[in-house]
Amino acid sequence: MHASLRLDNTFKLPEPLKTLAISAANGSLDDLTKLHDLIPDSPQSQLRLxxxxxxxxxxxxxxxxxxxxxxIDFSVVQLRTSKAILALKGICELQKHLISRAYGEIWSSAWEWIQFLDDCDKQRPGETGASSSELRMLYITVISSLSDDADTLSTMKRTPRIRKYFGKGWVAVVDQLQPSDELFRKLCDFSIQHVNAKDTANLQELINGAGSIPEFASLMVKHIRCAVPHKQHAPSPHDGFALLAVFALLLETDLFHGPLREPLVTNGIVECLTVALHALCGPDMLMTEQLIPMCFGVLYPSISTFPGFPLFKQALDNGLLRALVLCAGRRERILQTALHWFLREPLLEMLVYHSVLSSLRPVFDEAKNLANSPGFRSSEYAREWDNFVTLATERLAVMERYDSGELVAIRACDNVECSAMRKNDELLRCTACRNAFYCSKECQAADWASGHRKLCKNAFNRIHEKCPQLTFRDHDFLRALVHSDYLSRRDNLLAMHIMFLQGDPDAPFFIKFDYRKGSVSMDTGEVPGEMAEYAVRATRSGGRVELHMVVVREGTGRSRAHVIPLRSADGRVLEGLKAMARGDYVAPESPEMRLSSLDLARTH
Known part of the structure; x- marks a missing residue:
C-alpha cells in the first residue's frame, strides 16, 4: 500500500475534522458526505489526509x-454502493486540486467498483444510490480524471474492457445534450488520446459500451450536436476539440466505409455536419485548417450514400451552399478536392429533383451575392460555380412553370390504345404504383389486363422499396423537366430519329435523356432488353407512344432509369418519320420543320 493511503494519516488532521474523518472511514455515510462537501474549500495539506x-x-x-x-438483502448492498459512489466522486474532486502518486493504486479499487456498480445496476436499476445515467457518467469521470496522471494512465491502458465502460459513460454524457464543459472536455481528451480506432479490439470495446453499431452511430451524431447545436453557435476552442475527437475517430475506422455509414446517415450525420461546417466558417474559429477538411472528409461520403438527393436537401436546408461559398473564397488551399467534387458533381446532378430545388430556391440569391466577393471570384472555383448558377437558374425557372401548372398541364390516359388527354385532376390514378393514370375505369381495367399488371409491380417495388424518398412530386417534376427539354430540342431529336430509322424504318427505338452530369444529353438507340414490355406497349399504341428513358444520379456511383413515355394524340409523327427514313416523303421545307409544325397534342 502506498504510504499516503495509510489510515493513520488522518490522525494529523485537526479536531474535530479528525473525528469526522475517522467516522467516515469506519462506515458513516453521513460523515463521508460531510467530508466530501469540504473538499472544494480545504487546503492541499488537508486534502492529502x-x-x-x-x-x-x-x-x-x-x-x-x-x-x-x-x-438476499439488497439494502446491505445499497448502503455499501452509496458509500463507494461518494468515495469515487470524492477522488475525482480531489484530482482537480491535488496531484498524488497514490492514484495508480486507487485505480485498481475504483475499477473493481465500477464493474460491480454496473452489475448491480443491471439487476436493480436506480437502486445503487444513483441513477443508471449518473453511474455511467461517474465511470467516465473516474476514467478521464485518473488518466491525467501518467503512471495511472499506464496502468489503465492495460486494463481489459476499460473502453467498454468509457463507451457507456460517453452515451450518458451526450444524452444530457448540454453536458458540463469540464466533463465533456475530459471525455474528448481521453477519446483523442486513448481510443485508437485502428485497433479493432479497442474499437469493438467502445461499440459494445455504446450498445451496438447503430447506437454508436447515434452517439457520434449526438456528440457533434453537443459541440455545435445550431448554425448560429459560435464554437469555442473546447467545441473545436470536441469535433476533433469525433472526426478523428470516424475517419480512422474502416467501419465508416462499411456498416457504420448507413446508421450514421439515418441518425442525421449529414444535417449536423452541415451545421458544424457552417459554424466552422466563422471568422474567429480556431483550428479551421484542421477541422474543416476533416468535416468535409466525413460529409463527402455521407452525402453520397444512396439515395443521395434527400441527404443533399438536408444539407441545403442547413446552410451547405453558404458554407461552400465561404470555404471556397477563403480556404481553397485546404479544401481543393472536396470543393471541386461538390461543384462538379452533386450540385449539378441533384438539380433534377423538385425537393432539392425547393430547398435551393430560398438560399440561392444569398449564395450568389456571397460568391461575388473578390476572394471567391479570384478562386479556382469561380468557373465551376458559374456553371452551377447557370444550370440552377434554368431548373428553377422550369420548377416555377411546373408549380404554376403551366408545364405539362395535361396527361394522357395510360391505356395505350386510348387517345384521351385530360387535365391531371380529371384522371384516375393507379393506387399501387401511383404512376399510371386513366380516363375511365374501363381503360384502367383494359390496361391492367394488357400489361400494366407486370409494370405496376416493378414500379411499386422501385418506388416503395428501393427508393422510398422519391415522392410523387419528385417523379412528376422529372416528367415536366423532360418535357421542357424535349420541346426546346425537338427539331434536333426529330433529325436523330430519321437518321436512326434509315437503318431499319420499322425498328423500335427510344430516346435517352441523361442528367447524370447536370446538363441533359440526349441519344437515340435500340430499345434495351429491360424495356421490352414498354416496347410491346408502344407497338400496340399505333404510334401514339414514343419511349423516353430518363437517367438520373441518386448517389455517387448509383444511377436510376425512369421510363417516361411521350404520348401523342395520334400516330402521324411516327408515320412521317418512317416515310422520311425510307425517302418516300418530299417537302419544300426540312422534314424536321414539317413534323414540328403538325398541330398535334403531345405530352409526357
Whole structure:
C-alpha cells in the first residue's frame, strides 16, 4: 500500500475534522458526505489526509461478499454502493486540486467498483444510490480524471474492457445534450488520446459500451450536436476539440466505409455536419485548417450514400451552399478536392429533383451575392460555380412553370390504345404504383389486363422499396423537366430519329435523356432488353407512344432509369418519320420543320 493511503494519516488532521474523518472511514455515510462537501474549500495539506478516508470506502475485498447479498438483502448492498459512489466522486474532486502518486493504486479499487456498480445496476436499476445515467457518467469521470496522471494512465491502458465502460459513460454524457464543459472536455481528451480506432479490439470495446453499431452511430451524431447545436453557435476552442475527437475517430475506422455509414446517415450525420461546417466558417474559429477538411472528409461520403438527393436537401436546408461559398473564397488551399467534387458533381446532378430545388430556391440569391466577393471570384472555383448558377437558374425557372401548372398541364390516359388527354385532376390514378393514370375505369381495367399488371409491380417495388424518398412530386417534376427539354430540342431529336430509322424504318427505338452530369444529353438507340414490355406497349399504341428513358444520379456511383413515355394524340409523327427514313416523303421545307409544325397534342 502506498504510504499516503495509510489510515493513520488522518490522525494529523485537526479536531474535530479528525473525528469526522475517522467516522467516515469506519462506515458513516453521513460523515463521508460531510467530508466530501469540504473538499472544494480545504487546503492541499488537508486534502492529502482525506485520501485514505476515501480509499477506505473503496475496499474491494468486500465485493465478493456483496455479490452474495445481491439476491438476499439488497439494502446491505445499497448502503455499501452509496458509500463507494461518494468515495469515487470524492477522488475525482480531489484530482482537480491535488496531484498524488497514490492514484495508480486507487485505480485498481475504483475499477473493481465500477464493474460491480454496473452489475448491480443491471439487476436493480436506480437502486445503487444513483441513477443508471449518473453511474455511467461517474465511470467516465473516474476514467478521464485518473488518466491525467501518467503512471495511472499506464496502468489503465492495460486494463481489459476499460473502453467498454468509457463507451457507456460517453452515451450518458451526450444524452444530457448540454453536458458540463469540464466533463465533456475530459471525455474528448481521453477519446483523442486513448481510443485508437485502428485497433479493432479497442474499437469493438467502445461499440459494445455504446450498445451496438447503430447506437454508436447515434452517439457520434449526438456528440457533434453537443459541440455545435445550431448554425448560429459560435464554437469555442473546447467545441473545436470536441469535433476533433469525433472526426478523428470516424475517419480512422474502416467501419465508416462499411456498416457504420448507413446508421450514421439515418441518425442525421449529414444535417449536423452541415451545421458544424457552417459554424466552422466563422471568422474567429480556431483550428479551421484542421477541422474543416476533416468535416468535409466525413460529409463527402455521407452525402453520397444512396439515395443521395434527400441527404443533399438536408444539407441545403442547413446552410451547405453558404458554407461552400465561404470555404471556397477563403480556404481553397485546404479544401481543393472536396470543393471541386461538390461543384462538379452533386450540385449539378441533384438539380433534377423538385425537393432539392425547393430547398435551393430560398438560399440561392444569398449564395450568389456571397460568391461575388473578390476572394471567391479570384478562386479556382469561380468557373465551376458559374456553371452551377447557370444550370440552377434554368431548373428553377422550369420548377416555377411546373408549380404554376403551366408545364405539362395535361396527361394522357395510360391505356395505350386510348387517345384521351385530360387535365391531371380529371384522371384516375393507379393506387399501387401511383404512376399510371386513366380516363375511365374501363381503360384502367383494359390496361391492367394488357400489361400494366407486370409494370405496376416493378414500379411499386422501385418506388416503395428501393427508393422510398422519391415522392410523387419528385417523379412528376422529372416528367415536366423532360418535357421542357424535349420541346426546346425537338427539331434536333426529330433529325436523330430519321437518321436512326434509315437503318431499319420499322425498328423500335427510344430516346435517352441523361442528367447524370447536370446538363441533359440526349441519344437515340435500340430499345434495351429491360424495356421490352414498354416496347410491346408502344407497338400496340399505333404510334401514339414514343419511349423516353430518363437517367438520373441518386448517389455517387448509383444511377436510376425512369421510363417516361411521350404520348401523342395520334400516330402521324411516327408515320412521317418512317416515310422520311425510307425517302418516300418530299417537302419544300426540312422534314424536321414539317413534323414540328403538325398541330398535334403531345405530352409526357
Amino acid at each position: 482525506f485520501i485514505p478516508v476515501l480509499y477506505a470506502n473503496l475496499n474491494f475485498s468486500d465485493i465478493s461478499d456483496l455479490r452474495a447479498q445481491l439476491e
